Amino acid sequence: MQNMNFWERVLFLLQQYGPSFLRGVWVTMVIAIVGTLIGCIIGFAVGVVQTIPTDRKKRPLHWALMGIARFLLNAYVEIFRGTPMMVQAMFIYYGLAMGGINLGMWEAAFLIVSINTGAYMAETVRGGILSIDPGQTEGAKAIGMNHVQTMTSVILPQALRNIMPQIGNNLIINIKDTCVLNVIGTVELYFAANSVAGARYTYFEAFTIAMILYFVLTFTCSRLLRWWESRMDGPDSYELYDLSTTDTLAHTTGLYSYPRRPKAGNQNLDIRDGGR
Amino acid sequence: MAEEILQVQHLSKSFGSNQVLKDVDFQVHTGDVTCIIGASGSGKSTLLRCINLLEAPTGGEILFHGESILHGKLDASAYRAKVGMVFQSFNLFNNMTVLDNCMVGQVKVLKRSREEARQTAMSFLEKVGMAPYINAKPRQISGGQKQRVAIARALAMGPEVLLFDEPTSALDPEMVGEVLSVMRDLASSGLTMLVVTHEMGFARDVAKEVVFMDNGVIAEHGDPETIFTRPSQPRTQEFLSRYLER
Ligand SMILES: Nc1ncnc2c1ncn2[C@@H]1O[C@H](COP(=O)(O)OP(=O)(O)O)[C@@H](O)[C@H]1O
Ligand SMILES: [Mg+2]
Numbered sequence: 386m387q388n389m390n391f392w393e394r395v396l397f398l399l400q401q402y403g404p405s406f407l408r409g410v411w412v413t414m415v416i417a418i419v420g421t422l423i424g425c426i427i428g429f430a431v432g433v434v435q436t437i438p439t440d441r442k443k444r445p446l447h448w449a450l451m452g453i454a455r456f457l458l459n460a461y462v463e464i465f466r467g468t469p470m471m472v473q474a475m476f477i478y479y480g481l482a483m484g485g486i487n488l489g490m491w492e493a494a495f496l497i498v499s500i501n502t503g504a505y506m507a508e509t510v511r512g513g514i515l516s517i518d519p520g521q522t523e524g525a526k527a528i529g530m531n532h533v534q535t536m537t538s539v540i541l542p543q544a545l546r547n548i549m550p551q552i553g554n555n556l557i558i559n560i561k562d563t564c565v566l567n568v569i570g571t572v573e574l575y576f577a578a579n580s581v582a583g584a585r586y587t588y589f590e591a592f593t594i595a596m597i598l599y600f601v602l603t604f605t606c607s608r609l610l611r612w613w614e615s616r617m618d619g620p621d622s623y624e625l626y627d628l629s630t631t632d633t634l635a636h637t638t639g640l641y642s643y644p645r646r647p648k649a650g651n652q653n654l655d656i657r658d659g660g661r
Numbered sequence: 662m663a664e665e666i667l668q669v670q671h672l673s674k675s676f677g678s679n680q681v682l683k684d685v686d687f688q689v690h691t692g693d694v695t696c697i698i699g700a701s702g703s704g705k706s707t708l709l710r711c712i713n714l715l716e717a718p719t720g721g722e723i724l725f726h727g728e729s730i731l732h733g734k735l736d737a738s739a740y741r742a743k744v745g746m747v748f749q750s751f752n753l754f755n756n757m758t759v760l761d762n763c764m765v766g767q768v769k770v771l772k773r774s775r776e777e778a779r780q781t782a783m784s785f786l787e788k789v790g791m792a793p794y795i796n797a798k799p800r801q802i803s804g805g806q807k808q809r810v811a812i813a814r815a816l817a818m819g820p821e822v823l824l825f826d827e828p829t830s831a832l833d834p835e836m837v838g839e840v841l842s843v844m845r846d847l848a849s850s851g852l853t854m855l856v857v858t859h860e861m862g863f864a865r866d867v868a869k870e871v872v873f874m875d876n877g878v879i880a881e882h883g884d885p886e887t888i889f890t891r892p893s894q895p896r897t898q899e900f901l902s903r904y905l906e907r
Contacts, residue, residue, distance in 0.1 A: 523715060524752030524811075528766035528818050529742035538765055542756045623801060625793040 386585070394590045402581045409577030410598055416491075416566070416573065417559040420498025424559075425552060427499060428506020431458050433536065435507070436514045458507065465504035471565035473497055478569040494571050498563065502555050509551045513544035546617055553610035557603045574598060663690040664726075666822055666853055667712065667744075672721035674707055681707045683877040685721070689822065694854045696864035696885075699874035700900060705857040708874070709824045712855070713746045742770050745815035749827040751807040753799040753814070759786065760795035763814045771818065778817075785813040789843050805836030809843055816847075823847070825856040861904055865889050873897050 386394060399406070435455055439448045465473065474497045481488055488496065517540050525535040564575035574595060582591035667689040674682040681704045689695050697705050710716040712723060714730065714737055723730050730740055753762050763782035767773045773781070786792045789809040799807055808828055815823055828844070829837040841863050848854060848867045858864055864871055865885045872882040873892070881894045892898050 518752075520748065520750050520752040521754060523748065524754060525766075526715060527713060527741060527746040527748075527752070528814065529738040529740075529770040530766060531738055534769045538769060539754050539756065546756070619798065623794070623797045626795045 386587075391590065394587055395593060398581060398585065398587060398590055398594060402577075402584075405577045405581055406574070406594060406598065409572065409574035410602065412571065413560060413563050413573040414602065416494045416498055416563045416571070417556060419495050420563075421502055421552070421556045421559050423495065423499035424502025424555065425506050427503025428510045429541070431462070431503065431507035432510025432514060433541075434458060435511050438532070461500075462504045462507050465501055466508075469565075470497065470501050470562055471568055473501060474566055474569050490569075490571050493569055494563065494566050494573075497566065497569075498559055502559060505555060506552070509548050510544065513548040513551075514540055516547060517543050546614075549610070549614045549617065553607060553614075556606055556610070560602050560606065561599060663692050665689070665724075666691045666726060667855070668722075668724040668727070669708075669712070670722040670724070672708070672711060672718050672723065674704075674711055674716060675719045681877050682711070682718070685874075685877075685879055687872055687879060687882060689853060689855055690869075691821075691853055692851050693869040694848045694856065694867050695870045695872060696868040697855070697857045697872045697874060698859070698861070698864060698900075699880075703874045704877045705874055706826050709746070709826050709855070709857060713741060713744055713824055715746075738770060742766070742818045743821045745818055745820035745823045747808070747811050747815055747823065747825045747828050749830050751799070751804070751811045751831070753807055753811055755799050757798075758795060759791060759797050759799070759802070759810050762799070762810060763817045766814065766818050781817050782813070785816045786810070788816070788846070789813045790839075803836060804832045805839045808832065808836075808840045812840075812843055812847075822853045822855060825854065825858070827857050827859065829858070829860060859904070861889070861901075873900065875900070 386397065389397060434451075435458060437451060439451045441448045474493070477497055478488060478493050521539050521543065522535055525539045530538070563571070563573045566573060567576040567579070570576075578591045578595035582588045585591075665688045669685055669687050672682055672685040673680065685704075685708060687695075697708070699705055707716060711718045718731065722732070725740065725744070729735070753759075754765065757765065760779070760782055763786060764775070764778040767778035767781060768775060771778075783792060783795070786795060789812055791806060791809050791813060794802055794806065794810075799810075802810070812823075812828075825844070829840050832840065837860070841860060844854070844856070844863070845867055856864075856868070868885050870882060871885045871888040873880050873888060873894075875896050881888065881892060881897045888897065889901065892901065
C-alpha cells in the first residue's frame with residue numbers, strides 16, 4: 386500500500402471493503418426511509434390533533450382534554466427539536482437499558498429517528514394545515530361534510546402536497562444524520578467508513594468514499610422526490626370529456642394547457658439543516 | 662301563499678363589541694327568489710353565514726320549516742346539505758377534478774353510491790354547461806366556469822334552498838353573464854334562492870322580494886318594482902342612485 390497513489394488506495398479499499406461500505410449504505414438508507422415514514426405519520430397525527438377546533442363554551446370537557454393533549458404534544462415537539470439527536474440517542478438507549486429494555490440496533494435507530502423526525506414534521510404539518518385557504522373548509526362545511534371528512538378529503542391531501550418539499554428535506558437530513566447513531570453502535574455508513582479507515586490507517590481515502598456515497602444517496606433521493614412531486618400535480622392539460630358538448634356559455638373549446646404551479650422552492654417553513 | 666321555508670327572527674350577531682347584525686327579521690318562501698342588496702360592510706355575508714351555520718348568531722332565532730336550527734337537536738351536517746351555499750370566491754376543492762368536486766359530498770355526506778353520485782353530478786354539470794370539463798382541476802378553468810361548477814356542486818346535494826353570496830363579484834365582467842344566466846334558469850325552475858348581489862338588473866328581473874340592508878338592519882324590503890322605482894327610505898334611494906349612476 387505504501388507505493389500506491391491516492392486513487393489506487395481508494396480503489397484498493399473499495400475492492401477490499403466494498404461489502405462493508407454497501408452494508409453501511411443499506412443500513413443508512415433503511416433507517417432514513419423507515420424513520421422518515423414513521424416520523425411523517427407521527428407528525429401528521431400530532432399536527433392534526435393540534436389543529437382540531439375546540440369550543441370552550443359549547444364542549445368544555447372536550448376543550449379541557451384537548452388542552453392537556455396539546456400541552457403534552459407541544460412539550461414533545463419542543464424537547465425533541467431543542468436537543469441534539471446524538472444526545473437523544475444516548476439518553477433513550479441507555480435510559481431504556483436501565484429500565485431493563487435492551488433495544489436491538491434496528492429498533493433503537495428507528496425509534497430515535499422517528500420521534501425526532503416526528504417532532505419536526507408536527508410543526509410542518511400544523512403549518513401546512515393552517516396555510517390552506519379557510520375557503521376550502523367552508524366549501525366542505527357548506528355541503529355538510531364533518532370535520533373528519535373535511536380533513537381527510539380536502540385539507541390533508543392539499544397540506545401533504547404543500548409540505549412534500551419539507552418531507553424530502555427531512556429524508557435528506559435523516560440520510561446524513563443517521564451517522565450520529567454510531568454512538569449507540571449502529572453500523573451505518575459513517576461507522577463502516579470509520580472502521581475501514583482505522584483498520585488500514587487510510588482516513589482520507591475512506592472518507593472520500595463516504596463523502597461520495599452520501600452525496601450520491603442524497604442527490605438521487607432529492608431528484609426522485611422532485612419527480613414524484615410533479616407526478617402528484619397531475620397533467621398540465623386535460624382532455625375535454627365530450628367534444629360534441631362544448632361549453633356553450635363561455636364559447637370556448639379545445640385542449641387546455643395551463644402553466645404548472647410554481648415550484649415550491651425555498652419555503653422557509655422549517656429549516657432543519659444544522660439544527661441538531 | 663307558499664310555505665315559509667326560512668324564518669329569521671330578531672337575529673343579531675356581534676364580533677366582539679362590533680354589532681354587525683341588529684334585530685334582523687325576514688322570511689324566505691318556498692319557490693321564491695329573494696335578493697339582498699346593500700353597501701359593502703352592511704352585514705349581508707354575515708347574515709347568509711349565520712343561516713348556513715358558518716357563524717353562530719349571538720341572539721335571535723332561525724327557523725327552517727318552522728323548526729329552530731339554533732336551539733333544537735339539529736344535525737348541522739344534514740341541515741347544511743339541505744341549505745346549499747355558493748361563495749364569492751367559489752371555494753372549489755383544489756385537490757379534486759371538477760367531477761370529484763361534485764361527487765364528494767354526495768358520497769361522503771349523503772352516502773350515495775359512486776355510480777349514482779356520478780350520474781347526478783353529470784346531470785347538473787350538463788345543466789351549467791360544464792360537462793366537457795369534468796377532468797379539469799379548478800386551477801385549469803376560468804372564474805366563471807369555477808362558479809358554475811360550484812353551483813353544480815351545491816345542486817348535486819339536492820338542496821331545498823340555495824344561498825348565493827355575491828356569486829359574480831369576483832368575476833371579470835365578461836364572465837358575469839354566464840353565471841347569471843345559469844342562475845336565471847335555476848330561478849325559473851322553481852328553486853328557492855336567497856341571493857346577495859350587486860347585480861341590480863338580475864335582482865329586478867328575477868327576485869320576488871328585495872331586501873335592502875344598511876348597517877346591520879333591514880332598512881326596507883318589498884317587491885322589486887317598489888324598491889327600485891319608488892323606495893320609501895332616503896337611504897335606499899341614496900344607495901340605488903349610486904348604483905344607477907354607473
Ligand atoms: N369574522 C369576523 N370578525 C370580525 N368582524 C367581522 C367578521 N366578519 C365580518 N366582520 C365585520 O362585519 C361587518 C359586516 O361584514 P359582512 O357581513 O361581510 O358585510 P357585507 O357582506 O355586507 O359586505 C364588517 O364590518 C366586517 O368587518
Ligand atoms: Mg359580503
